[in-house]
Amino acid sequence: MTDTHDTRGGRMEPIDTAEDLRAGTLVLRLGYDGSAYSGFAEQVEQKTVAGEVRRALETFLRREIDLTCAGRTDAGVHAIGQYVSVPVDAAELEVTRTRWMRAFAALLPHDIAASEVYHAAPGFSARFDARARTYTYRIATGDAPPLLTRSVTWWHRWPLDVDAMDDAAQRLVGERDFKSFCKTASAVGKPTCRNVMDVSFARETNLGEECLAFTIKGNAFLHSMVRTIVGTLVEVGCHRREPAWIDEVLAACDRAAAGPTAPACGLCFMGVDYDEGALHVCP
Template sequence: MTQEETRPIASVDHGTPEELDGTLVFRLGYDGAVYSGFAEQPGQTTVAGEIRRALETFLRREIELTCAGRTDAGVHAVGQYVSLPVHESELEVTRSRWMRALAALLPHDIAVSGVYHAAPGFSARFDARSRTYTYRIVTGDAPPLLTRSVTWWHRLPLDVDAMQDAADRLLGERDFKSFCKTASAVGKPTHRCVMEATFAREQALGEECLAFTIRGNAFLHSMVRTIVGTLVEVGCHRRDPVWVDEVLAACDRAAAGPTAPARGLCFMDVAYDNGALTVCP
């Protein structure tokens, strides 16, 4: 290792104890391939566990960490947000210092892209107005090469117009119990509001994919991947678009299509009220 790699990162000197009187918010991304999801789990390698370790190392204290949305094992992110209450002295840490410290303390597959201040009591989860996910699919005989870890290779052609017709039926406030992992829906509300559900062609590293973007106030466990698996059934002409209406009405996971693979899903962004976040100087 080089001298730069072994040089210790300076942590915050709190001085005398203070009340927690502000909130730090981080925008981050991660390659979810090796993680057992975002949420911490005993004996598992998780995104939240790595972030907590890095922040507690830098701040030299235990923290209370809140995320905008928990992602499943293997799911990626470019616009996840996490918040934590902090002391006044910790709010004085500059953005450049945070970026240097976290680049050194986090593993190579997790990266912070933004640092913000928010009012005391702000929550990355409960103050979120909407969340956006994109699921990427590659079709055709040739598998993706450079994008293979972030796309689902589906050999059969897909009727995008039919899939869009089916996706339009998900818009608005609905009961999405049919699109939720059964065990996680027991005794919990399953109504959500979908504000956008659209398909578009994208190119990355010379490879083309079909990108399905969905935006909603919140999402249930495995909801987006189950929606994608259901829409692909329509795109393959195994089902008609109107079938989605029947799936919604059934309120039964068995009525929907299969769950699409985790690797194609990416948590893209979170929307907050204007002025809720202030860029860290």
């Protein structure tokens, strides 16, 4: 397979894509406001984050790319630490960080930003080389709705028993079958066991507005898993269920056993853990 491109803006030169793209991997750390997007993954005739990132990269590189992400966020979900990887050739590895950042600032829409550019070894995958992923869900419980943070916070309105929610959340830690917390159609014929490494609650103040932040770290997550966990924990926080109910939900392996799915707006993909030394900031 051959392609033509020139990252330096000159004459288009043919390259043997299969061979030349073994030189290395370009890795981007992305942030985005997911409000206007139908999720990260590309979909026909839908506005997606991946679609916009692909358009920007292919415009700059003047060729088609193979784009892989660390996690496919749902419609309306935000990110500050999403990672994507793209195989590149030797000439593309010579592009400086300054030039990449200027290109992304010009080519990406206002609600998507590349916050860092890395190099990784040939064959590196933002998805398959990830060791852990971290998400944070933010809930506002005040009498007044959040104003400046309304697009990234769920206004629940009512007080929550955080101690009870934490008791329930700790029961999720470890290797578990999370089928009850997965969108039903997505669980058919697929493995649903995941390893949740840590969960925690904290009070945050952002732009003068307070919220309750629930953070969860795991090796990977199922479709709508974090939002369903949050909706289930809120049932406990409202004293509609006891913390031990979580054990029953896990054992049921049935989406109907869990609580409602929390709104997408409160969820943010915070970051990804990779092996030390796997990524090197682009010079």
